[in-house]
Amino acid sequence: MRYLPLTPDDRAAMLAAVSASSIDDLFVDVPAAARLSGPIEGLPAHASELAVERHMAALSRQSHAAGDGPFFLGAGAYRHHVPASVDHLIQRGEFLTAYTPYQPEIAQGTLQMLFEFQSQVARLLGTDVANASMYDGSTACWEAIVMARRVTRRSKALLSTGLHPHYRSVARTMAKYTGDSLVDGDPSLEAGTDWAALAAAVDKETSCVVVQYPDILGRIDDMRALAAACQAAGALLVAVVTEPVALGLIQSPGEMGADIVVGEGQSIGVGLQFGGPYVGLFACKSKYVRQMPGRLCGETVDANGKRGFVLTLSTREQHIRREKATSNICTNSGLCALAFSIHMTLLGEAGLRRLAAINHGRAKAAAAELAKVPGVSVLNRGFFNEFTLLLPVEARPVIHALAEKGILGGVSLGRLYPDNAGLANGLIVAVTETVTEEDIAAFAAALKEVLA
Template sequence: MRYLPLTDTDRSAMLETIGASDVDALFVDVPADHYLTAPIEGLPHHASEMAVEKHMRALSKQNLAAADAAFFLGAGAYRHHVPATVDHLIQRGEFLTAYTPYQPEIAQGTLQMLFEFQTQVAKLYGCAVANASMYDGSTACWEAVAMAGRVTRRKRVVLSGALHPHYAETVKTMAKFTEDQIADALPSLTAKPDNAGLIARIDDQTSCVVVQYPDILGRIPDLAEIAEAAHAKGALLVAVNTEPVALGAIKAPGELGADIVVGEGQSIGVGLQFGGPYLGLFAVRDPKHVRQMPGRLCGETVDAEGKRGFVLTLSTREQHIRREKATSNICTNSGLCALAFSIHLTLLGEKGLRALAAENHRLACIAADRLAQVPGVTVLNDTFFNEFTVILPADAREVVRKLAQDKVLAGVSLGRLFPKVDALSGGLVVAVTETTTEEDIATLGRAIEEVLA
C-alpha cells in the first residue's frame, strides 16, 4: 500500500481547493534551471539490497571518525564522552519511538522525563521556565528573536558580531518572512569582545540584542553590562550558548540579566553524529513571558485521586487547535535527544558537571600554552572556557586541510565560517574537551610547527 494512497479525484479536489492548476504549479518558485531534465548521471536506476549495502559500506570508509584522529573541532558541535548508560536507556522501546504526546494522559513516562528535562535546563540557564526542547540551537535562536518581537512589539534585531554565523544566517533567513530588520556585524579579532560597539548599536526601536556566551571566538562577554544597556532601551537580551558544559564553570546567563536563553544541547548526551540530529534548548527568566514561548511545556499536577501526575501544560503552537494563533512554526520537540541530555546530566549531577567543566578548561589551557609556543602563532583570547582562537601567519583553511591528511583535525578556520572576509582568514578556532589527551595536544603543536615551517 502506498504511504499516501490518493486517487486522481482526491488530487484534483485538493488542487481545486488551493487554486492550483496542476501539481507543477506547486513548484513555480523553483528556478527552471534547477529542474532535472534527465536521470542523474552515474546514478544507477536500481540495485539489489546486497549491492547497495556493499556500496554504502565503501562510502562510509571515506569518513574520518572523531575517535580516530587528534580532534580539535568545535564552533558549535563538541566531542564529549557520552556514558554507555545513556545509549542503553534511550534505546528502550518505550522511549526510542516516542513522539510528542498528543494524548498526554497515556504518556506519563514521557511527560515526566520532559518535566525533569525542563527543570534541568531552567537551572542550567538560570531561568524560571524552560520548554520541552526544540530542533537545534540555531532554530531556537530564531524563535527567541521572534518571541522578543512579540513581547516588545518592535522589529529591529541587533546581532553581536561574535554570534555563530550559522545562527545569524538562520535568523536572517527567517526574518525575510516577518519583516524584522536585522542589524548584524562581523567579529573583531580582539582579546575581549567589543561590548561598547555592540551597546552603541542598541536604540529605542530594538526588540532584542543577541549575544553568544561564550562567543564564536571562545571569549566570554560581560552579559550583565549588555543586559543593563538593552533594558535601558526597552529591549530584551537573548543569550546564546552552544557549549552547555561551560555553564558548569561560568555564571548562568539568566543570573546575569539575559531575558531569553537559548542554545545547543548536543554537548550533553548527544554524539557528534556527523551533524545531527541535535537538541535546541529554550528558557525564559521572567515567568510572565511563558505565554509567548514557542514549543511545548510539561507540568506537574495531581489526578482525581490526589496522586502525582504530569500534563502538557502549554502547547503554544496549537497546530491541532488554532494554528493561525501559533507562536512558533516548530511543531514538535527533539524528544529522544532531550532524553539523552537529561540522562547524561542526571548521571553527572551538579558536582560532576563542575568537575567535567574544570577538566575541559584545564586541558584547554594546556593547549593554548602549547600553541602560543609555535613561532608566528598568537593566542587571541584573554579568557576562554574550552575553546579559543589562534591567529596563524597563513590561511588557516590551508593549514587545516594539510593537517587533516595526517589525521589531525586542528580546528575550525574562521575563513570557513566567514569565507568573504579576508581579514579573518588566519583565524583558527580550537576546541578541547575531556576526550582530548595531552598527547593529542602535543601532536597538534608539532603538526602546526611543521606546516608553518
C-alpha cells in the same frame, strides 16, 4: 512486498475514482522535458543487500571519523564522551517510538521526562522556566528574536558580532519574511567582545540584543552591564549558549540578567552525527512564559491525588488558531531531549562541574603548547574549552595540510567568513575531555611542521 502493497484491482479502483486511465495521467502537468523516459543513467538496476552494505562500508572508510585521531573541531558542535547507557536507554521502545504526548493518561513517561528536561535546562541556564526543547540552537535563536518582538512590540534586533555566523544567517533568512530589522556584522580579531558598543547602541526602537556566551571566538564577558542597558531601554537581552558544558564553570546568563537564554544542547548526550539531529534549548524569565514558543510540560495531580504530568502550555498552530500561535514548530527533538536529560542525570551537578573543569584544564594546556609554535599566538584573554589562534598565514590551507597528517585541527575563520579577508588567519580550536596529552603534542608538532 511493495512499499504500498495494493492489488491491481485496488489501483484500478483508485484511478477510476479520479477519472484517470493510468498512473501516467497523474503526471500530465509535469513538462515532458522534466520527466524521465527510463532509469537514471549510471545507476545500477539493482543490488543485493550484502553488496550494498559492502559498497557503503567501502565509502565510509574514505572518511576520517572524529575518533580516528586528534580532533579539535568545535565552533558550535562539540565532541564529548557520551556514556553507553544513554544510547541504551533512548532505544527503549516506549521512548524510541513516542511522538507527541497529546494524551497524558498514556504518555506519563514522556511527559515526566520532558518535565525533568525543562527543570535541568532552567537550572543550567539560570532562568525561571524552560520549554520542552526545540529543533536546534540556530532556530531557537530566531524564535527568541520573534518572541522579543511580541513582548516589546518593536522589530529592531541588535546581533553581536560574536554570534555564530550560521545562527546569524538563519535569523537573516527568517527576517526577510517578518519585516524584522537586524543590525549585525563580522567580529574583529580582538581579545574583547563588542558588548560595550552594543550597550551604547540600544535605543527605544530596539526589541532585543543577542549575544553569544562564550562567543564564536571563545571569548567570555560579563553581561550584567549590557542587561542593565537593555532593561533601561525596555529591550530584552537574549543570550545564546552553544557549549552548555561551559555552564558547569562559568556563571549562567540568567544569573547575569538575560531575559531569554537559548542554545544548542548537542554537547550533552547527543553525538556529532554528521550535523544532526540536535536539540535546541529555550528558557526565559517567568513573566514572559506565555510568549515562549513550543511546549511546556507541567506537574499536577490526578483524580486520585497522585503525581501526574500534562502539557500545560502548547501555543502551537496545530493547537490554537494560527494567528494566535507563538511558533509554527510542530514537533520537537524529543529523543535528543531525552538523551540530554539522561546524560545530565548521570552527571549530576558535581559531575558536570568536574567535566567542565577537565575541559577547561585541557584547553589551557593546549593553548599554552600551541602558542609555543613560532608565529602562533592566542587571541583570548580568557576562555572555557575553545579559543582562537592567530596564525602567520591563512588558516584554511593549514587545516587541509593538518588533515593530510590525520589531525582535525579546528575550524578556520575563513570558512565561516569567506568574504572577510581580515579574519583569514584565525583558527578556532576546541578541546574537550576526549583530547589527550598525546593529541595536543601531535597537533603542536604537526602545526610547527606545516608552518615551517
